[in-house]
Amino acid sequence: MLWILFIIVALGTLGFVLGRGRAISSAGGDTRLLHSLPTYYGLNVALLTVVPALLVLVVWLVVQPMVVDGMIAASMPATEADQGARDLLMTDVRRLADGIDTAIDRGAFSAGEAQVLSASEDIRAQLAAAGVALGSDVSDEVLVAAQRARALNAAGRIWMLIVVGVLAIAGLTYAFLSTHKNQRARNAVERAILGLLITASTIAILTTVGIVLSMLWDTANFFQLYPWQDFFFGLEWRPSFEGNSELGLLPLLWGTMYISFIALLVAVPIGLFAAIYMAEYASNRVRSVAKPMIEVLAGIPTIVYGLFALITVGPMLRDYFAQPLGLGDSSSSVMTAGIVMGIMLIPFVSSLSDDIINSVPQNLRDGSFGLGATQSETIKQVVLPAALPGIVGAVLLAASRAIGETMIVVLGAGAAARLDLNPFEAMTTVTVKIVGQLTGDTDFSSPEALVAFALGLTLFVLTLALNVVALLVVRKYREQYE
Structure with missing residues (x-):
């Protein structure tokens, strides 16, 4: 080759x-x-x-x-x-x-x-x-x-x-x-480059279509073996390759949403405020040091975050919060995985939001200052609304990353599938169970293995819905500020 x-x-x-x-x-x-x-x-x-x-x-x-x-x-x-x-x-x-x-x-x-x-x-x-x-x-x-x-x-x-x-x-x-x-060499070259770009776009689209069709095919096979009502509305998750499995989606979906919500509660405010500070208040010297240090977090492997959750954050939350409040005695919990995942997501929100805020035209700021607005009022009423489409994209990227995370959840939140509001209880997510159902000797003629594809398709639909909502928000504010 x-x-x-x-x-x-x-x-x-x-x-x-x-x-x-x-x-x-x-x-x-x-x-x-x-x-x-x-x-x-x-x-x-x-x-x-x-x-x-x-x-x-x-x-x-x-x-x-x-x-x-x-x-x-x-x-x-x-x-x-x-x-x-x-x-x-x-x-x-x-x-x-x-x-x-x-x-x-x-x-x-x-x-x-x-x-x-x-x-x-x-x-x-x-x-x-x-x-x-x-x-x-x-x-x-x-x-x-x-x-x-x-x-x-x-x-x-x-x-x-x-x-x-x-x-x-x-x-x-x-x-x-x-x-x-x-x-006419220029025309021929430009047509050839256009053809290459169209081919690349077609490959990307066909790859997505192929992934979706493969999941649809195996999901259809799963629903031929297991009732869809029990999957989408079931409250228990107890797979057993010996039969009599309970494959309810709701406990896994609840754990995924719960952990992702806590992660976004940590990542979005910290990342957004850090981006506002670096874009609007920090000097060039501070920015040149602070931004690379924040972006270092994005390069840390998720297994390291998982070990950090398992060894440090989990025991600390258990000893200083869960046990004194009588909410649990396990170091594996939704709060552990959510906090550590939120730390991991900070650079996603911060870096993208920083770039978007910096791209807001300076004449908008100058016009606001000329009308007598303070810097904080300009940021709140002019800069952030103008940058909102990009900020929504950054939050969406962080949300998708949180929903698809596996290793931090395995080490920080455990593998228990349950419906519970207690953030100090162990729970699990859809991605963890996909890995679990496809690990080891797998019989793809059984619903216990094919359920992984139904779970994957569910995640795809969920992230697609997030994209649709984000596009609606972006379109609304883009039309307002362009």
């Missing part, structure tokens, strides 16, 4: 130089006679060299594994009734083929020795010595299929190199020969 990319980039660079030189030569060295700037001619040749080759390369990388797996699966003696066994066998084949390639790369044995491996040998032990783990012993059928898959993949890579290289050279040749001084 690195060689292929290097060849494509090298040919694209060569095409840029040759295309630019040919355009200048066709104008007799007088760039004023060119339709476009010389750079556009070079870019046109480079794009025609690189883009088609890269597109074919991406398609090849996606299609080749599917074609190879289909050829290997078709050669196996399995009927449609044995589809599950065939899928498991193909998993072993892929794992063994990848393991042999990895062992060759690590020098455990040569490519020639890999070709003559026999199932009678302890292949599993040989690969384990090279740092490659297999789940079971290797049978003759799996070894033959894996060797054939390796051969097909190797042949596919060779053909991929040939096809992509020939296509890049053909594109370079065609673009170079069609370059002349009257060519």
Whole structure:
């Protein structure tokens, strides 16, 4: 892959130089006679060299594994009734083929020795010595299929190199020969860039659609096995892979909203006030020190915040608040996770709000001062309303981050699913249970595993609703102040 990319980039660079030189030569060295700037001619040749080759390369990388797996699966003696066994066998084949390639790369044995491996040998032990783990012993059928898959993949890579290289050279040749001084190179380059931008946007949209459709599919399978009324309105969460599960959403949703609410109560006032101070009151010297120190909080891993909640914040809240007030005796609680999560969210609110406040036009402030308003009145009545759309976006980002947090909740709030108003009781969230239901040996034909997709879809709908509300607020105030 690195060689292929290097060849494509090298040919694209060569095409840029040759295309630019040919355009200048066709104008007799007088760039004023060119339709476009010389750079556009070079870019046109480079794009025609690189883009088609890269597109074919991406398609090849996606299609080749599917074609190879289909050829290997078709050669196996399995009927449609044995589809599950065939899928498991193909998993072993892929794992063994990848393991042999990895062992060759690590020098455990040569490519020639890999070709003559026999199932009678302890292949599993040989690969384990090279740092490659297999789940079971290797049978003759799996070894033959894996060797054939390796051969097909190797042949596919060779053909991929040939096809992509020939296509890049053909594109370079065609673009170079069609370059002349009257060519509308700028128009062609701008159309190509527009096409690339549209492609990138389409990929982003299709990725979102694919994620939603995959969740919808598995959620539909879940509701075929478990009543939707019991899921959306159930008050108990007691999954059991032995049957008789209670998979009520409300305790998890309550824990998610409760912890997120406390986190926002901590993060939004502190972050917003810090942003107002740094944007409106702090000197440049103070701002240059304070803002980076606040933004350091965003770079701390969430596992560190979780340990901070488990070791420091939780015991402190238990000893100084929960036990004296008779509200509980556990260090894992909603308040613990909410406070620590709020600390984590402060830089999200602070940095974004600071940037938005600084982007408010200075003439709005000057007009307010000219009318006799004080600085605090100007901030309250002019700056903050004008910056409100951006501040709402910052709060929304913090809320989405809080709803999707997992590690702090696991270590700080526990794993108990309950409906309780006591903030010093242990609770859990939707994300924690998604991880729990998909951890370990999972049977995706059971509602206890498929419920994770229903929970994920619920979170998606929840964050989508937050986005809609935020857009309505942003639109209202943007129309008022633009």
